Amino acid sequence: MRVGIVGLGFRLGYLGHVFTAIDGDVDIVGYVDPAPAGLPGLEAKSISAGTRYETLAELIAAGPLDLLMIGSPNHLHLDHIREGLEAGLKVFCEKPVVISVDESYELARLMARFGEDRLMIGLVxxxxxxxxxxxxxxxxxxxxxxxxxxxxxxxxxxxxxxxxxxxxxxxxxxxxxxxxxxxxxxxxxxxxxxxxxxxxxxxxxxxxxxxxxxxxxxxxxxxxxxxxxxxxxxxxxxxxxxxxxxxxxxxxxxxxxxxxxxxxxxxxxxxxxxxxxxxxxxxxxxxxxxxxxxxxxxxxxxxxxxxxxxxxxxxxxxxxxxxxxxxxxxxxxxxxxxxxxxxxxxxxxxxxxxxxxxxxxxxxxxxxxxxxxxxxxxxxxxxxxx
The missing domain is CATH 3.30.360.10 (Dihydrodipicolinate Reductase; domain 2)
Known part of the structure; x- marks a missing residue:
């Protein structure tokens, strides 16, 4: 399963380890993050994060991806979710999914358009x-x-x-x-x-x-x-x-x-x-x-x-x-x-x-x-x- 990450912070670095430990066929093929705080944690466990990309569009274009994982700061979630859904991907996003009531309405409209099964939320x-x-x-x-x-x-x-x-x-x-x-x-x-x-x-x-x-x-x-x-x-x-x-x-x-x-x-x-x-x-x-x-x-x-x-x-x-x-x-x-x-x-x-x-x-x-x-x-x- 080919996984891409946008926002490779401590949480997604940790989850990258968990996902690969649970299933050896999970392969992190690339990430987007200007300062990936979670990268050293992956590297310490000999887990590759794949290629670093400057933008999410570049990561998606390099595909194919079976799953896009979003761990960016909360205020960026909605844009990253939208970009992933519009590219036809299945998306996992860390909680909280969005940061305002207006963004909640917007994401609800996206779910009406793309279907709720395309987006998974990390309410662990x-x-x-x-x-x-x-x-x-x-x-x-x-x-x-x-x-x-x-x-x-x-x-x-x-x-x-x-x-x-x-x-x-x-x-x-x-x-x-x-x-x-x-x-x-x-x-x-x-x-x-x-x-x-x-x-x-x-x-x-x-x-x-x-x-x-x-x-x-x-x-x-x-x-x-x-x-x-x-x-x-x-x-x-x-x-x-x-x-x-x-x-x-x-x-x-x-x-x-x-x-x-x-x-x-x-x-x-x-x-x-x-x-x-x-x-x-x-x-x-x-x-x-x-x-x-x-x-x-x-x-x-x-x-x-x-x-x-x-x-x-x-x-x-x-x-x-x-x-x-x-x-x-x-x-x-x-x-x-x-x-x-x-x-x-x-x-x-x-x-x-x-x-x-x-x-x-x-x-x-x-x-x-x-x-x-x-x-x-x-x-x-x-x-x-x-």
Whole structure:
């Protein structure tokens, strides 16, 4: 399978390794990136990235490609997706797929034109064993009707500092922290609820990564922690005096079309990080944590624990709780044989629109009504090329 990459950053460099490890017939034949931060990682594993091209058009023209993989900064995704689809290629794009509601409408129109099976999105947590087990328990009736959800994604200070130093610190490139980092989680819970979010309120800001909290002000000289995770394009050494405009904590409440309520919390400065959820239903309750690696399901009558499972935080290949290698295997099978995937472009866009609504609610200090957005979104999805 011949693969081309546009945006060979750390993530696509890592996924290049995973894809070739899963299937020895995967061959990366070329890439486009003026400063490929992910290239040394591939070379260290004796994996060739093929020929370097100046533009995506040159990479496509050199073809043929069975799959175009997009790992460029988020604000470039839409143009790269469009170029790949118009060239007749199957396309894999890292999350988040686009960075605005208007871009979501535009991509919906592209899907109406080219078909959703041509575009695959890297919402990798859909492939994790924990999430698959959660959905299986839900399908078997262990939870009953979902009533409410409490969920969070919290990351350690070294990871939060990375966001303050990386290009992702600028919303004009990333979309926002909620979109860039938490679209994974919002997609998962949208899937559990089985309905679209309709009303959103949110609050947040930056209170940890500010000059007053710089450990250097307290005479701490060992600041390696905050520079442990390398940044690529537009990288900076500034952490507590970052010029970025992203938040470092945010809370949100969501009401779905079927009446389910959810609260969601993210924080970039949590020493003992966790990524957990509790799904409360009419017949039972499911509680889990991706970082701490467990899933507990309790039945409502008698409070008996009917599922008690543990999971590895990382595996030999996966940085995402066993999900990366499963995603690679499923994407390869989809490209070769058309095997269905557990997450669609529509799922990705709906999670992204929810994240963007959270940020609108936060900045406008208002409750955002998403129903008009879904009307326009569905109109775009039904569009056809002239």
């Amino acid at each position: 947590l859909r492939y994790s064993p924990l999430y698959r087990d959660l959905r299986a328990a839900q399908a078997e009736g262990a939870i009953g009707d979902v009533v409410s959800i409490e969920a969070s994604e919290h990351i350690e200070p070294y990871h939060g500092a990375f966001f303050m130093r990386d290009w992702r610190r600028y919303e004009r490139y990333s979309g926002s922290f909620m979109l860039e980092k938490c679209c994974h989680d919002l997609d998962l819970y949208n899937g559990v609820v089985g309905a679209r979010p309709e009303r959103v309120a949110s609050f947040g800001g930056r209170k940890s990564f500010v000059p007053a909290n710089d450990p250097a002000q307290r005479g701490v000289n060992d600041l390696e922690l905050f520079h442990r995770k390398p940044s690529g394009w537009l990288g900076s050494d500034k952490v507590f005096d970052s010029d970025g405009d992203i938040i470092d904590y945010q809370v949100a409440i969501i009401e779905y079309a079927n009446g389910v309520g959810m609260n969601f919390h993210t924080n970039l400065n949590v020493p003992d990080q966790f990524r957990r959820f509790c799904v409360m239903g009419s017949r039972g309750m499911a509680e889990g944590d991706f970082v701490r690696g467990f899933l507990h399901v309790h039945e409502g009558m008698g409070n008996r624990r009917i599922i008690d499972r543990t999971y590895a935080n990382e595996t030999a290949l996966s940085q995402h709780y066993g999900a990366d290698e499963q995603m690679a295997a499923d994407i390869i099978a989809h490209v070769r044989h058309g095997r269905p995937l557990p997450v669609s472009t529509r799922d990705a866009l709906e999670a992204g629109i929810l994240a963007l609504a959270m940020d609108e609610a936060r900045t406008q200090r208002s409750v955002v009504d998403l129903r008009p957005v879904w009307d326009r979104f569905d109109e775009a999805r039904m569009a056809r090329a002239a």
